[in-house]
Amino acid sequence: MSTDTAAPLVLVSNRGPVTFEDDGSMSRGTGGLVTALTGLASHRDAVWIASAMTPADAKRAQEAGGRPIDIRTPTGGEYQVKLVASDAEAYDGFYNIVANPMLWFIQHYLWDLSNAPDIRRHEIDAFDYGYRVVNEDLARAVIEEIDGREHPVVMVHDYHFYLLPALVRAARPDVFLHHFVHIPWTQSDAWRVLPNRLREEVFRGILANDIVGFHTRSYRRNFLQCCEDLMGLEVDHEAGVVRYEDREVWVRAYPLPIDARATLQVARSARVRQFETELLRRRRDHLILRVDRADLSKNVLRGFSAFDLFLEQHPEFAEKVTFVAQLMPSRTDVPEYAEYLERIEALVAVVNHRHGTPDWMPIQLKLRDDLEEAVAAYKHYDVLLVNAMFDGMNLVAKEGPLVNERGGVSILSENTGAHEELGEFALSVNPFDIQELADAIHSALTMGEGRRAERLDGLKAIVTERDPGDWIDEQLADIRKKAGVDLGPPVGPTAAA
Template identity: 75%
Template sequence: MSEQPPLVLVSNRGPVTYQEDGSVKRGTGGLVTALTGLASHRDAIWIASAMTDQDVEVAREHDGKPFEVEAPEGGSFRIRFVESDAEAYDRFYNIIANPMLWFIQHYLWDLSNAPDIRRHEVEAFEQGYQAVNHDLAQAVIDEIDGQEEPVVMVHDYHFYTLPGMIREARPDVFLHHFVHIPWTQPDAWRVLPNGIREQIYNGLLANDIIGFHTKSYQRNFLQCCRDLMDLDVSFDEGIVHCGDREVWVRHYPLPIDYESTRRISRRPRVREFEERVLARRREFAILRVDRADLSKNVLRGFTAFDIFLEQHPEFAERITFTAQLMPSRTDVPEYAEYLEKIEALVAVVNHRHGTPDWMPIDLKLRDDLDEAVASYKHYDVMMVNAMFDGMNLVAKEGPLVNERHGVSILSENTGAHEELGEFAISVNPFDVQELADAIYSALVMSPEARERRARGLKEIVTSRDPGDWIDEQIADIRAKHAGSRATG
């Protein structure tokens, strides 16, 4: 396989977005973090949706072609913004990708009440999801025109049908697709009409390699191909047989850029936040850093803390639960309602247990990396109790920079649990009594046990970096391109 052509990366969010004041802001989310490492590790062109009006203006200024941009956090990228029709993009994102696919892949639908799939949703798939997938597929086809043996790496749930569009135009292309969120079991996918479901699976199966964070998600996908698509599947080898083609299905756990995270922890602004954290600190500190997303299970986390305070009154006025939550998808009604429930529950817990001098829960609704890292350094307990999570990078970032041998409480349904579970307190995210008990166990744990767990977490987190993650995938691309067999 030739090394000369650059990789083509495809994701909904790019490494940067342009703001109204002309400034450039780093793209948010774990996916952007992962691909930023990839783009800096390999020669790559990054194709992404134009997310703001300013992104559209910049795309037009460059005639829709790739251009060089400096990221605020450092590093430069060649990106190509793709402008889609505004109504099509709204249908693509706010009806199909979120909430439909996101809810399916996180088991979030209350099936006795929702969803009701009508012509509105079917048209949103055809005229929204398919239209935006087509827009970015055309940009990819344009970028690889004239290249021999091009390699295209597609990312996440926004672009499940895009690979089939590219394969039809360029049968010689090598397509790799990484899914950053959980892959659910077959019955969860039966929510979708057969026609839509088959288009999604056929689009994905146009790839040469499909990657997930965990063995569990890999296994679920293989089972879906067998049960929903009636395909011949090898679970041991991780292969789906599609006619005369073999699709490799692999798992590549996403590491964090631990050196970069450590550098951030030494920033002057982080130290300023640390002074504030320490000035307000009580004897014990619990921390969670999350998006205010339904899948993150924030309400049950606060309910468990409420139970803990009720059952262990000796901790009154000695502990603070800091929750730094970034509002998420507030234009989706379910998310706006969820944020209201979070604020209401915090008010109830603080009223029930608080005193004039003490507020048990300190809720911060903002996205500030420096502030979050400052809190990482000084927690005694970190709570990650997501219902289901693709990976959860907070579960890795916190233990890396924590200076107090902080204990991690980790949901068994996070992708990170496959790697970190041995050194965390594992919890069933739906069992609030178990979570309350875990808080108590973490707080009374012996210094020796805390140190052993903290050391184990750091060793795992620093054992791989994004370069390793990328190299593992590139090695499989080379192996498959050379005709090797999958190894599962």
């Protein structure tokens, strides 16, 4: 499982790689992140620490007596998962008040500042007795795991655990801490929404790391500028270094790739072929597709408004084009999200009533999360619409072109993380410019076959250039360089698969 000389490794994330069911069975997480980290954990002396997300998770953690649980992968690898059950009220404040929506909204520019947020004692208490408590719970688990171990390396993931690194470093000054943030990092003024004390705790927490990673160079620049503007720290923008206390914090960009082989394998599955048969049976001349969570940051309403405008300005496409939108309901217990989903459904009804006929429904709205159904649609779209207001990366923008068989054109918001890599071969749009988006839909649908194929080939080449194993190896290389510790052999594509 690991080399004898490799430094002990701890991974930390809110959601773990596995979820336990009431009957004792276990389901594994999916996606590039879980794939990459599972490959990493399976080939090193690693423990993955995560929150217990369900009562069954908490029960399994209790049965394990707080000790790590052995997990075997389908490819024969083995690693350990330690699930941490926090107080239910504390976790509610941690997740539903501070992490979502407070931090999520700040990091996606979602607050309507003339109306929200109103930060009162309720929000401050959620930070002090929720967000901090859950960070302390998982930090304690990390400290237990590295107790007595030399040269430990801890890799923390995402916005849920900005306070954890400082807590771990206080207990173990010798630890090497690496933190990857999977969502956008906004500019300095966006962070002024947080009261000074809370903001400083967040920044001091993340600056306790040795390396901080983001998906894009743009987010890296924003973080460096925030350290200068909000914390008054010395920053080397060219080198990507923040000088904090007596340490140098490296700030790096590591764009997350998709697992191309796994995605292509799904595309060849029997269930995908079943969905393809039904889709092709109902298909019109043109198919526009979006696959998203029904999240405010995804900008779904403006996408539908642009399609409405396109149909108004180009009536020749009536009954010839269908917009399929597969949306997974997201965070419906947060009032802003529940209201947003209602507005999506209402706008779809308006567009379909305005332009539809007895034989044609312009927008097909599918409120469900079904990977095989999405992949079947990926294979046959003419236009893939990704118009997020702001996005950490957006893997749909990579998955769609990989499996598309129709010379599909990507319309891509310039504010998605994926745009730094894919913008050259996509139709770039300002996500707030509905007319530009309507024009892009028309350009995509009228583009010549040769140009469509050239763009799609360019996207495929970029998407297949790196895999999740490479993403991990790039980070491990920087850890080796800065920490001078052995982390074992590279993950590589085989180990991550």
